[in-house]
Amino acid sequence: MSNQILSVKPIINYPSLAQIGQTYLMTIDLQPEEDSDWQLEEEEYPVYCSVSSEAFESRAIGEPIITMHCFGGSYGAKSFLLKANKIGQAEDILITFRNKWGAPIKSIELKKIRVISKVIKDQDRILLENSFFDDSNYSDESSNHAIDYISDIFIEFGLTNTVTAVEGLRDQVYQASQKFIGIYIRRHGFVKILSMETPVSIHNIYTTVNILDDSNLSFSSVSELERAYRQSQSRRFSTRIDARKSGFEIANEFQFLTILGGPGTGKSTLLRQIGIKAIQGDNKVYNHEQIPILIELKRLSESPINLLNEITREFEVAGFPKIEEALVNLLKAGKLLILLDGLDEVPIRNLDEIIKNIQDFVEVYDKNRFIISCRTAAYQSSFNRFTDVAIASFDDEQISQFIENWFTSSPNEKTTKAKDLWRLLQQPKSLSIKELANSPLLLTFICLVYGHTNDFPINRSRLYQRAIFILLEEWAAQKRVHGDPIYEGLYSDLELYMLSKIAYTNFKDDKLFFARQEIVTQIQEFLTDTLNAPKFIDGSAVLRAIEIQQGFLVERAVNVYSFSHLTLQEYLAAKHIIDNVLIEQMIESHIDDQRWREIFFIISELLSTPAAINKLLLNTEKKILSYGYSEKLKTLLNWAEHITSNVEGDYMSSARRVIAIFVVLCIDRVQKLQLIQQSQSIPENAEDIEIANQVFKLAKRLGLSLNLSSLDSSVFLHSLNLQNSIVFLSDFATAIEEASIFNIDIDLASLGNTLTALKEQESRIYQQDDSLLRSLVRQALDNWFETISLERNLINLSTEDYTALKHLIYMNSLMLDMKTSAEFANQSDWPEIEQLGWTEIEKRIFTGNLS
Numbered sequence: 001m002s003n004q005i006l007s008v009k010p011i012i013n014y015p016s017l018a019q020i021g022q023t024y025l026m027t028i029d030l031q032p033e034e035d036s037d038w039q040l041e042e043e044e045y046p047v048y049c050s051v052s053s054e055a056f057e058s059r060a061i062g063e064p065i066i067t068m069h070c071f072g073g074s075y076g077a078k079s080f081l082l083k084a085n086k087i088g089q090a091e092d093i094l095i096t097f098r099n100k101w102g103a104p105i106k107s108i109e110l111k112k113i114r115v116i117s118k119v120i121k122d123q124d125r126i127l128l129e130n131s132f133f134d135d136s137n138y139s140d141e142s143s144n145h146a147i148d149y150i151s152d153i154f155i156e157f158g159l160t161n162t163v164t165a166v167e168g169l170r171d172q173v174y175q176a177s178q179k180f181i182g183i184y185i186r187r188h189g190f191v192k193i194l195s196m197e198t199p200v201s202i203h204n205i206y207t208t209v210n211i212l213d214d215s216n217l218s219f220s221s222v223s224e225l226e227r228a229y230r231q232s233q234s235r236r237f238s239t240r241i242d243a244r245k246s247g248f249e250i251a252n253e254f255q256f257l258t259i260l261g262g263p264g265t266g267k268s269t270l271l272r273q274i275g276i277k278a279i280q281g282d283n284k285v286y287n288h289e290q291i292p293i294l295i296e297l298k299r300l301s302e303s304p305i306n307l308l309n310e311i312t313r314e315f316e317v318a319g320f321p322k323i324e325e326a327l328v329n330l331l332k333a334g335k336l337l338i339l340l341d342g343l344d345e346v347p348i349r350n351l352d353e354i355i356k357n358i359q360d361f362v363e364v365y366d367k368n369r370f371i372i373s374c375r376t377a378a379y380q381s382s383f384n385r386f387t388d389v390a391i392a393s394f395d396d397e398q399i400s401q402f403i404e405n406w407f408t409s410s411p412n413e414k415t416t417k418a419k420d421l422w423r424l425l426q427q428p429k430s431l432s433i434k435e436l437a438n439s440p441l442l443l444t445f446i447c448l449v450y451g452h453t454n455d456f457p458i459n460r461s462r463l464y465q466r467a468i469f470i471l472l473e474e475w476a477a478q479k480r481v482h483g484d485p486i487y488e489g490l491y492s493d494l495e496l497y498m499l500s501k502i503a504y505t506n507f508k509d510d511k512l513f514f515a516r517q518e519i520v521t522q523i524q525e526f527l528t529d530t531l532n533a534p535k536f537i538d539g540s541a542v543l544r545a546i547e548i549q550q551g552f553l554v555e556r557a558v559n560v561y562s563f564s565h566l567t568l569q570e571y572l573a574a575k576h577i578i579d580n581v582l583i584e585q586m587i588e589s590h591i592d593d594q595r596w597r598e599i600f601f602i603i604s605e606l607l608s609t610p611a612a613i614n615k616l617l618l619n620t621e622k623k624i625l626s627y628g629y630s631e632k633l634k635t636l637l638n639w640a641e642h643i644t645s646n647v648e649g650d651y652m653s654s655a656r657r658v659i660a661i662f663v664v665l666c667i668d669r670v671q672k673l674q675l676i677q678q679s680q681s682i683p684e685n686a687e688d689i690e691i692a693n694q695v696f697k698l699a700k701r702l703g704l705s706l707n708l709s710s711l712d713s714s715v716f717l718h719s720l721n722l723q724n725s726i727v728f729l730s731d732f733a734t735a736i737e738e739a740s741i742f743n744i745d746i747d748l749a750s751l752g753n754t755l756t757a758l759k760e761q762e763s764r765i766y767q768q769d770d771s772l773l774r775s776l777v778r779q780a781l782d783n784w785f786e787t788i789s790l791e792r793n794l795i796n797l798s799t800e801d802y803t804a805l806k807h808l809i810y811m812n813s814l815m816l817d818m819k820t821s822a823e824f825a826n827q828s829d830w831p832e833i834e835q836l837g838w839t840e841i842e843k844r845i846f847t848g849n850l851s
Helices: 124-130 139-158 163-188 222-232 247-253 267-280 307-318 323-333 348-364 396-408 416-425 428-436 440-453 460-479 492-508 516-531 539-549 566-579 583-590 594-606 610-625 631-643 653-675 687-701 714-719 722-738 748-765 770-787 799-821 829-835 838-847
Strands: 008-013 017-019 023-032 044-052 056-061 065-069 078-084 088-098 104-116 210-212 244-246 256-261 291-296 336-341 369-375 387-391 553-557 560-563
Touching (some): 008 088, 017 078, 023 044, 023 088, 044 056, 044 078, 056 088, 104 139, 104 163, 139 163, 139 267, 139 291, 139 323, 163 267, 163 291, 163 307, 210 247, 247 256, 256 267, 267 291, 267 336, 267 369, 307 323, 307 348, 348 369, 416 440, 428 440, 428 460, 428 566, 440 460, 460 492, 460 566, 492 566, 516 539, 516 560, 560 566, 566 583, 583 594, 631 653, 631 799, 653 722, 653 770, 722 770
Parallel strands (some): 017 104, 256 369, 256 387, 291 336, 336 369
Antiparallel strands (some): 008 023, 044 065, 044 088, 056 078, 088 104, 210 244, 210 387
16 A cells, blocks of 8 residues: 555544433544645545544444545545543543554544543634634644633642542543633633624734733934934835834733733734633743733722732632632642733723722732733823833744735635735835735724625725724724823814814924924813813813724824824824815825825825716826926927827827927937947936836827837836937837827838938948947938927936926826825816817916806
């Protein structure tokens, strides 16, 4: 028999906990390993199974044969009945697989199966097996290990004074441990947030959380933070790259730990996962032998508050024996991991009492380990013995891991969906959405959206709007943070208006970071003007409430703030511009500033009527045409309009005008080559190449297609030299003629014939006579200039002209983006806008008729 048949994995379902006298079903199946190939001559292969155990009587149902087939897998599992007939602590079952000749080929020993006098029948066993343990063929063995682990700690350290009674309590402790684990999993092993239809196991989606090695806020100034952010060339406000450690590494290192972070950054999930690993006894991840107790502090709402009573209740519910005596022993021995989740969620009236209770408890039982979670803005460094650390925002690796975990956790999801979403987030158009993904809460939201539609909404502002609602209302409500209003009368809509004004004011002043006093003053002025609040209103209290409950504004350094995400500041600023009818003013001041690109993009999505969108586009065109161009550049642009007018074809007029400029830039490049001395070269970073490629990319976006693929990148223009210039000019003429760019008065066919003749002359002489070659290139250029009616001096552009041309291309590209993104745009009006020539639009500018 080939050894290849051994490349299979057994799939076994069996009882890890059994009651004396009861009968249980065991099923055994075999599946091929992923990398194994069928190397047998037969299409089928029988494998015989036998089961033996001192604790169970076993009987096969039918023939105990598993038949493997060459197409992968078997024809079905085989079943055995097991009757428990012996009580023990760790009984074994031996399964032997034999070939058709009776020779053993594989054996598996299932260890530590409990047979007891009574079994607790509840959901704990199902939860224990299916929720959070590592996927394996022997999940029951992992379950047994966890139950044994908790039982052993409780018996060894909790029942130390009742040695004589321990033997009689073992079954009770074991059953209580099983129930204790089940309760923990039910309460803390699943998450169901936002619009999730069903809970998801934390184990399946948990992504490694990183902790900043030094959580203390720096004393950076506003200007230092601005400079660091702009140098990072990233959309993320958090530019810290200091050493990071995993959450488990920090939990292992510090006995007293406070984990800080903003709303939705994963504090609670980290605490729950630490507890799960502690329950599992997984000393490779959490290496302290302790029983975890997780208490949600928001539940402690009634005085008097007693932490010891809360811990006692956790053990009592599970049914542990002699709990009062055992708990004191466990605490004195330092065998508890006490996880206190959500200090910021404690009602304000109870906060001082809970802090004092925790401090007193830690002083008395300081051999145990304690981890407290709290929102950064709500923390007042109340615990002297605790080390404060901060959760870091997700980086790209964590985002990718989270997405992979999310979409592979469900058996109904295709694994390609995770890769597809990650690929989509990498695209330039998704950078703003990806910025939101550094928050686990908003990344969950992004996964939910993509999971339903396999894409992001065409109107991305709807995504941002929903993200803001999550922070503004839904997450605070779900976490039940305080329930106190931000300020009396400051309802959600009005608060959003206030935040929009703050976002706009600071963005307009080129401030992404701002001093605390600035933001407090802006809050005070808004409340005074809008709600008739007294002038001495405490704006700092409102700022603090926004920090704690919603996390829109984040303290990045001591007394230095920013919005949590640049994307949200841009959305809010765009909303303020629309609400206050500032669009025309913004176009006039900022349409050529790439820093405002995302805001104009969002404005185009937020406008709700075709008339408003068309006005936006026409005002943008007005700004483009009234821009500060030199007389030479104006003449060149008018030439481009004239030479591309009255052309029948598939391309829009704007695309033809753009490619006419591209033709000029290419000819200018050849002319520079023809004029330059033989010993000189054109700089590789020449501005004309950069502009030419920007123009060409815009033309392609407008629908233009040239049959000259080498023009797709700057490589072609960089590779131009005197020797291949005539070939280029000839091929270029053919491509432009085929694309029907110019009007019928331009005889490109004759130009092509003339250039073909020059190519033949060039092929015979260029290696021998450089001056003659230059003369031929000069003739080719003369023919181009004459054919397209272009004066030579028009293409000698200054540095200022190139800068203006850059702005022209950028503004046209932005206008195209706005047109594309305007979901409610009246598409029939766009051709009218783009067909308008320079003369007609100039007339409209001067008459003020842009409707």
